[in-house]
Amino acid sequence: MLFHSFAFLVFFPVVVAAYFALPPRSRWAWLLAASYFFYGWWRVEYLALILFSTLVDYAVGLQLGKTTSPRARRAWLGVSIAVNLGLLGTFKYFNFLNANVEALCTWIGLPYGVPMLDVLLPVGISFYTFQSISYTVDVYRGHRPPERHLGIFALYVSFFPQLVAGPIERSTTLLPQFRETHRFTYDNLVKGLRLMLWGYFIKVAVADRLGLYVDTVYGDVHQYEGVTMLIATYFFAFQILGDFAGYSYIAIGAARIMGYSLMENFRRPYYADSVQQFWREWHISLGAWFRDYLYIPIGGSKSGTWRTYRNLMLVFFVSGLWHGAAWTVILFGVMQGLFVLGEKMLRPWTARFSDATGLDRLPWLHNLVRVAVTFHLVLITWVLFRASSMADALTVFRSTVTGLFTTDHLFVPTGDVTAFLINIALIAFVMAVQYVQGDREAGVFLNSLTRPARWALYLMLLFGILAFGEFGERAFIYFQF
Amino acid sequence: MTAPQTLRIVLFAVLVLAINAGLTRAYFHAETPSSWTLATDAQLRARESFDLEWLILGDSHAKCGIEPRLLPNAFNLSTLGSHYYHSYYRLKHFLEQEGGSAAFVVLPMDTHSVAWQRKRMEDGAYWSQYIDYPQMAWRTGDFAGYARQYLTDYWLPYAGHGDRIVEAGLGWSDTTTRFPLLDGHIQMPGDWSSTPHAERIALTEQRCAFIHDDYTLPDPVTLRYLRDTLALCAAHGIRVVMVRFPLTEEAWEVIHEHMELDQLDALYDELFAPYPDLVRIDLGHALGERLALFNDPDHLNEEGAQVFTRMLLERLDEAGLIARGNAS
Numbered sequence: 001m002l003f004h005s006f007a008f009l010v011f012f013p014v015v016v017a018a019y020f021a022l023p024p025r026s027r028w029a030w031l032l033a034a035s036y037f038f039y040g041w042w043r044v045e046y047l048a049l050i051l052f053s054t055l056v057d058y059a060v061g062l063q064l065g066k067t068t069s070p071r072a073r074r075a076w077l078g079v080s081i082a083v084n085l086g087l088l089g090t091f092k093y094f095n096f097l098n099a100n101v102e103a104l105c106t107w108i109g110l111p112y113g114v115p116m117l118d119v120l121l122p123v124g125i126s127f128y129t130f131q132s133i134s135y136t137v138d139v140y141r142g143h144r145p146p147e148r149h150l151g152i153f154a155l156y157v158s159f160f161p162q163l164v165a166g167p168i169e170r171s172t173t174l175l176p177q178f179r180e181t182h183r184f185t186y187d188n189l190v191k192g193l194r195l196m197l198w199g200y201f202i203k204v205a206v207a208d209r210l211g212l213y214v215d216t217v218y219g220d221v222h223q224y225e226g227v228t229m230l231i232a233t234y235f236f237a238f239q240i241l242g243d244f245a246g247y248s249y250i251a252i253g254a255a256r257i258m259g260y261s262l263m264e265n266f267r268r269p270y271y272a273d274s275v276q277q278f279w280r281e282w283h284i285s286l287g288a289w290f291r292d293y294l295y296i297p298i299g300g301s302k303s304g305t306w307r308t309y310r311n312l313m314l315v316f317f318v319s320g321l322w323h324g325a326a327w328t329v330i331l332f333g334v335m336q337g338l339f340v341l342g343e344k345m346l347r348p349w350t351a352r353f354s355d356a357t358g359l360d361r362l363p364w365l366h367n368l369v370r371v372a373v374t375f376h377l378v379l380i381t382w383v384l385f386r387a388s389s390m391a392d393a394l395t396v397f398r399s400t401v402t403g404l405f406t407t408d409h410l411f412v413p414t415g416d417v418t419a420f421l422i423n424i425a426l427i428a429f430v431m432a433v434q435y436v437q438g439d440r441e442a443g444v445f446l447n448s449l450t451r452p453a454r455w456a457l458y459l460m461l462l463f464g465i466l467a468f469g470e471f472g473e474r475a476f477i478y479f480q481f
Numbered sequence: 482m483t484a485p486q487t488l489r490i491v492l493f494a495v496l497v498l499a500i501n502a503g504l505t506r507a508y509f510h511a512e513t514p515s516s517w518t519l520a521t522d523a524q525l526r527a528r529e530s531f532d533l534e535w536l537i538l539g540d541s542h543a544k545c546g547i548e549p550r551l552l553p554n555a556f557n558l559s560t561l562g563s564h565y566y567h568s569y570y571r572l573k574h575f576l577e578q579e580g581g582s583a584a585f586v587v588l589p590m591d592t593h594s595v596a597w598q599r600k601r602m603e604d605g606a607y608w609s610q611y612i613d614y615p616q617m618a619w620r621t622g623d624f625a626g627y628a629r630q631y632l633t634d635y636w637l638p639y640a641g642h643g644d645r646i647v648e649a650g651l652g653w654s655d656t657t658t659r660f661p662l663l664d665g666h667i668q669m670p671g672d673w674s675s676t677p678h679a680e681r682i683a684l685t686e687q688r689c690a691f692i693h694d695d696y697t698l699p700d701p702v703t704l705r706y707l708r709d710t711l712a713l714c715a716a717h718g719i720r721v722v723m724v725r726f727p728l729t730e731e732a733w734e735v736i737h738e739h740m741e742l743d744q745l746d747a748l749y750d751e752l753f754a755p756y757p758d759l760v761r762i763d764l765g766h767a768l769g770e771r772l773a774l775f776n777d778p779d780h781l782n783e784e785g786a787q788v789f790t791r792m793l794l795e796r797l798d799e800a801g802l803i804a805r806g807n808a809s
């Protein structure tokens with residue numbers, strides 16, 4: 001079920017009303033049923049996978065609680081990781097791997113006949129498997145005891161607000177909340193609704209509108225060039241921000257209304273002054289997951305400079321792989337890693353350059369340059385992320401550069417100038433709000449406004465969604481991960 | 482919840498409703514100049530009397546095909562992309578809410594008239610004045626779809642159309658592509674004969690598949706609305722004239738590949754049997770070879786409408802429904 005579908009507009013109030021009407025001890029069952037209904041709305045068959053993953057990790061958790069032998073504990077953890085990554089590997093990566101092996105065999109002249117799997121990628125599988133893995137690792141590390149209530153554990157894996165596109169929660173913070181008694185409060189309602197409103201605005205009125213332009217241009221990369229191509233890539237940068245951050249805000253807001261706190265997932269990544277900072281503000285829960293469950297276990301930054309670089313590259317490679325089973329997306333991750341490494345390695349030279357050019361003495365200009373450079377480095381990787389193939393990505397790069405001053409077809413993807421200008425205005429509005437937001441969380445920022453300013457913003461967002469929204473119920477991009 | 486919190490919610494809701502009303506007005510103001518449906522209603526309301534002799538209903542075939550000024554005291558209330566259910570609700574409103582009357586109602590009897598085409602529920606803001614959404618939901622079984630449709634059509638007609646409001650507000654609205662609308666009839670300017678043959682055939686195939694809903698017809702809900710329309714006319718003492726509108730022969734060839742016309746006509750026989758005074762006029766092939774009279778495979782152009790309406794007049798004369806001298 002999509003958050004911006006009519007079905008969800010009916011589903012959510014019903015779930016919330018019944019949730020608070022039920023006695024606290026049975027609420028978990030209602031939320032679990034609602035979560036499975038929410039997930040099964042796409043395809044009921046998907047539920048089998050989530051149930052399987054839940055049962056395995058529940059059992060592993062119990063075994064880890066009983067076993068003291070380090071070897072047995074490692075083995076049980078291995079079972080959990082193997083099962084979850086096995087699910088991911090089968091449904092997400094098998095066909096990609098198979099196609100590449102087939103291409104390689106064809107190239108060297110070997111016979112190859114392994115058929116492709118005729119399965120659809122289950123929505124959100126990368127999110128809930130990671131969340132589930134984090135539980136077994138936390139139990140293995142002794143950060144929390146095993147969850148003995150199967151229903152509550154199942155709810156942890158499938159909690160509908162964050163089930164299909166995060167934030168990827170930790171067992172240490174989310175599981176205890178299912179045992180708390182949550183009361184309906186005006187404060188939670190208002191704070192949750194305002195986050196949902198902001199999320200809906202950047203998803204429906206910004207991301208989905210921009211998506212129309214982006215899809216037209218990236219759907220036929222040979223037809224467009226120069227400024228049109230560049231604009232489409234700029235638009236995609238804001239489309240994916242609105243799409244993914246929008247989902248996260250709606251998820252956090254929806255959970256908040258029911259009294260649950262989910263972790264912040266986005267801040268204002270396009271104001272980041274380095275690629276490393278960008279990743280601290282973009283998909284924060286995934287970055288934190290990789291830090292705690294991959295980067296630190298393989299040594300982090302404590303084993304010397306080159307090992308740190310190796311560890312970073314490994315994390316970014318896996319991050320690219322997590323984002324999709326395609327060479328373009330893997331390269332996306334690798335390039336992000338190289339940029340982060342580049343920043344670290346070039347730091348002495350960039351500092352010297354700032355000093356020599358006098359940029360240091362103009363902090364606002366210095367910051368502006370850093371933000372602009374960071375944004376454009378990220379933009380290069382967005383081309384890889386969005387392009388359908390490596391060939392398309394190369395075409396985008398080539399035709400953007402060779403026809404840089406060509407404005408042919410600029411308004412074709414929107415149909416007219418007005419729609420194009422409204423797209424620009426919406427982006428400017430989002431950036432202006434985030435500028436004022438500063439380093440605060442979106443919820444904290446919204447809370448800090450005076451009532452007239454808040455109400456004005458609410459009305460702008462509400463009617464912005466209604467008037468400029470794209471109501472084709474376009475799926476969230478991150479669902480495919 | 483405390484009293485001040487409740488008050489805040491009420492105040493906010495009032496503000497939302499006020500802005501919503503303002504945006505709705507702005508939308509209609511922006512949309513009317515370029516909306517055939519809204520402009521047709523405006524022309525109808527500008528008439529001195531709603532007591533008509535001839536009322537033409539139907540979709541774009543009727544809208545472009547019948548020149549009402551050639552008929553006595555006639556108005557073309559057809560709407561683009563409409564269907565029997567639209568015609569039924571519009572006629573019902575005309576007769577029962579607007580106090581109108583008509584001696585004769587013209588309805589289409591085309592090959593695609595019994596298709597469903599849910600996707601045709603366009604111009605929702607216009608149709609929200611006339612359509613009975615609960616009834617539509619009940620009849621189609623699509624409760625969620627019509628609940629959503631009601632919400633957007635009735636309460637949020639401007640939803641997704643903010644660009645139009647901005648354009649109108651800035652004076653950027655482009656109304657230069659409008660064709661003349663006279664007593665509800667659109668004069669189409671095109672000449673289909675000037676389109677190259679290969680392109681004509683490709684477009685004809687596309688167009689035929691579209692209007693026939695990929696040939697998934699007849700649809701029972703559509704048939705039910707046709708029956709209701711006939712019953713409504715009978716209840717108001719209105720005689721019904723069912724007309725098959727001309728298509729190019731190229732279009733007929735495509736249709737014959739997918740449909741058995743005899744079966745369709747047998748269905749119409751059954752539907753019309755309870756109404757012995759109903760008149761059927763089949764002019765489907767009347768102009769098929771004269772491509773210069775068409776705007777596209779299934780719409781007559783301005784000259785075609787003149788020629789077709791005169792042919793229709795002859796047939797009405799033969800049926801004793803009109804004296805040629807009465808035509809204006």
